[in-house]
Amino acid sequence: MGKRIINLSLWIAFGLWLPAAAAEEDNLFFSGTLMSEPCVLDADDEQYELDFERVIDKDIYINGRTLGKPITLRLKNCQLGFGKDKVNITFSGNASIDPPGLLVVQGSEVQGLLVGLETTNGDPLQLHTTYDMGTLVKGANQIKFNAYLQGTPKALAARSIGLGAFNSALNFTVGYE
Template identity: 40%
Template sequence: MKMKKTRYGVVTCFSMGFFVNAAQAASPPQVSVLYSGNLVAEPCTLLPENENVIVDFGSVVDKYLYLNHRTHGVPFQLNLTDCDLGLGKTLKVTFNGPESTALPGLLALSAESQASGIAIGMETEQGQPLPLNAASGKYPLQDGNTVIRLQAYVQGEPAAITDKTIGRGPFNAIATFNLEYE
């Protein structure tokens, strides 16, 4: 599973046309260009190596899912540096992506996956669910560096477990995440 920080911005494009008559041809035309943007300060910096996080589940045995319905959580973390508590004291994380229809709140597999009947869940280090497309609870920021420890797991869909129809093969899923400071 890959995750990356998303940033929202606005790009404004202007179409400029100008006409030159014979009298103006002797002097070069003057064109005005308007640039705009929004410079902001974020309380922390996300390390570049955390902008694309890969969680490798290795080999997941279908018999294990039939018996236990889900795997143990595989840990991953987001490392934030240069945290300035004057700009924010807490952080919420929102994972966004296509939601499993059989397991609401969990991430659906990408279309190119060969495996089927499973979805990817995310949770806190303590095992509290982090539903997809919903903001997490607040994580306190530390002055300087802050580490957000999370886990991901594979869960079998109820019908696939009951009917023993989990499809084997490689799988992947992609979620993006937003960091919201308060």
């Protein structure tokens, strides 16, 4: 076994040396795009986790949905003068069909449950649509919206929302105009 390790080490060392001896000049190129964005998303908000905690199914059957839970994304170091003073957001994920534009949850036993998004005024924010979220000010800014749970029409009518743990993943893209 010791011989194999030595032989393998020699082959690895020889294999590393051989390409270096045959290397050519100017055979590695880099490219990219340097961009100027007015703000930086706070590092703590790049991965945001919202726990709905314990939700009682009767509340969803009675009201069709839960109350919205607030979400705040923080933009920092905003510099004006780039010609971009408005901020917008686009949400993407596994979108529902009925009703359209809500986020489908994942869970082994939970069915008929969706995550909805809305402005702080209660206006719906559907997936795969870009929404104007306001005008930027110099320094710190916030994008605020709510998330809620909602039953599908079929599950509400049949009272068949499955119980248990669930999760879902949502992506968002912040843009500037």
